[in-house]
Amino acid sequence: MIRSLLYVPASSERFIAKAHERGADAVILDLEDAVMAADKAAARARLAEAVPSVGRNGAKVFVRINADPALMLGDAEAACRAGAFGLYVPKVEHAETLRELAAHLHPLEVALRREEMVFVPLIESPAAVLDARAIARAPRVMALSTGGEDLAFLLGAQPVPEVLKFPKLMVHYAAKAEGRLSFGLLRSTADYADTQALAEAAREARMHGFDGASCVHPSVVVVLNAAFAPSADELDWARRVIAAAARNEGAFVVDGKMVDAPVIARARGILGG
Numbered sequence: 196m197i198r199s200l201l202y203v204p205a206s207s208e209r210f211i212a213k214a215h216e217r218g219a220d221a222v223i224l225d226l227e228d229a230v231m232a233a234d235k236a237a238a239r240a241r242l243a244e245a246v247p248s249v250g251r252n253g254a255k256v257f258v259r260i261n262a263d264p265a266l267m268l269g270d271a272e273a274a275c276r277a278g279a280f281g282l283y284v285p286k287v288e289h290a291e292t293l294r295e296l297a298a299h300l301h302p303l304e305v306a307l308r309r310e311e312m313v314f315v316p317l318i319e320s321p322a323a324v325l326d327a328r329a330i331a332r333a334p335r336v337m338a339l340s341t342g343g344e345d346l347a348f349l350l351g352a353q354p355v356p357e358v359l360k361f362p363k364l365m366v367h368y369a370a371k372a373e374g375r376l377s378f379g380l381l382r383s384t385a386d387y388a389d390t391q392a393l394a395e396a397a398r399e400a401r402m403h404g405f406d407g408a409s410c411v412h413p414s415v416v417v418v419l420n421a422a423f424a425p426s427a428d429e430l431d432w433a434r435r436v437i438a439a440a441a442r443n444e445g446a447f448v449v450d451g452k453m454v455d456a457p458v459i460a461r462a463r464g465i466l467g468g
Contacts, residue, residue: 196406196407196423196424196467197220197221197255197338197376197378197406197407198220198407198420198422198424199218199219199221199407199408199415199419199420199423200220200221200223200257200407200408201214201217201219201222201223201410201411201413201416202225202229202259202411203222203224203249204225204238205224205226205229205230205239205241205245206229206230206231206238206241207229211224211248213413214248214254215249215250215252216252217413217416218416218417219254219416219420220407220420221254221256221257222249222254222256222257223257223258223259223283223409224242224245224246224256224259224274224279225258225259226238226242226258226259226260226261226266226270227261227285228285235261235266239269239270239273242276242277242279243273243276243277245277246258246274246277246279247277247278250280255280255281256278256280257279257281257282258270258273258274258279258281258282258283259284259285259317260274260282260283260284260285261285262284262286267296268296268299271296271299271300271312272300272303274312275300275303275304275307275309275312276303278309280312280313281313281314281337282296282312282313282315283315283340284314284315284316284317285317286319286320286323286345287316287318287319287330288322288323288326289326289330290329290330290332290333293314293330293333293335293336294333297314297333297334297335311335312335313335313336313337314335314336314337315336315339315340315378316331316340317340317341318339318340318341319341319342319349320345320349321346321350324341324346324365324366325365327339327370328369328372328373331369331372331373331375332373336373337375338375338377338378338406339366339367339369339370339375339376339378340366340377340378340379340409341359341362341366341379343363343379343382343383346359354383354385355382355383356381356382356396359381359383360381363380363381364381364403366379367379367403367404367405371404377404377405378406378407378409379400379405379409380397380400380405380408381399381400381403382396384408384409384410384415385411387412387414387415393415393418394418394422397423398422400422400423401422405423406423408423429465430465430466432462432465433461433466434466435449435450436458436459437459437462437463437466439454440454440462
């Protein structure tokens with residue numbers, strides 16, 4: 196379960212030093228938007244120490260690489276050597292980009308005797324939204340996520356929920372159609388200070404079947420962890436459904452509602468089965 200993914204600038208020693216204490220299920224060391232051009236080389240070099248540091252309490256560690264072709268492969272290689280679990284790949288337009296990235300990394304992974312890195316493509320343009328299912332089919336894709344701010348800019352729109360909900364759901368459906376995880380909220384995450392609105396958005400996203408979401412401030416981690424985890428009531432309901440399923444064949448009733456195969460499958464999913 197990856198409920199929360201905390202972005203941390205890979206250029207900031209102060210943020211890196213505290214990242215393992217934040218309780219996030221995953222940490223994304225950012226080499227892209229959070230790092231000034233003059234600091235990118237130093238931030239990449241710091242990955243060798245930063246990756247094990249932020250993951251020391253068990254968080255999965257991703258690295259958001261740069262989309263610039265002059266930087267992408269070098270960033271990916273550095274993340275691979277540092278032991279990162281996976282890559283956040285920004286501004287993906289075509290599945291071929293991911294196939295080429297996987298082919299480039301494979302010899303290095305073999306030489307290092309390490310497991311293959313997974314990819315989370317960031318869908319950040321109208322064209323990528325329309326091609327999201329093909330992107331989800333690419334090698335190593337673990338999940339899809341939508342970059343709301345960049346998408347709104349390219350649409351000539353405002354990054355408000357009314358604008359972002361439809362394309363984000365399209366990407367979400369593409370991920371689920373291909374059996375991938377789906378990360379995100381149906382709104383922008385830029386306003387991290389409004390924790391009540393973020394909590395409501397996280398609950399909405401989970402209702403739609405999103406698996407977790409990223410955040411840029413550690414105060415949001417606890418909000419995401421709570422929203423994307425089953426509640427005590429849900430766990431109780433799921434246990435009672437599974438117990439009743441063991442005693443019945445076909446459809447039956449729990450709490451006055453009919454239970455059949457899809458409902459039983461949902462209960463098993465809540466219990467991690």
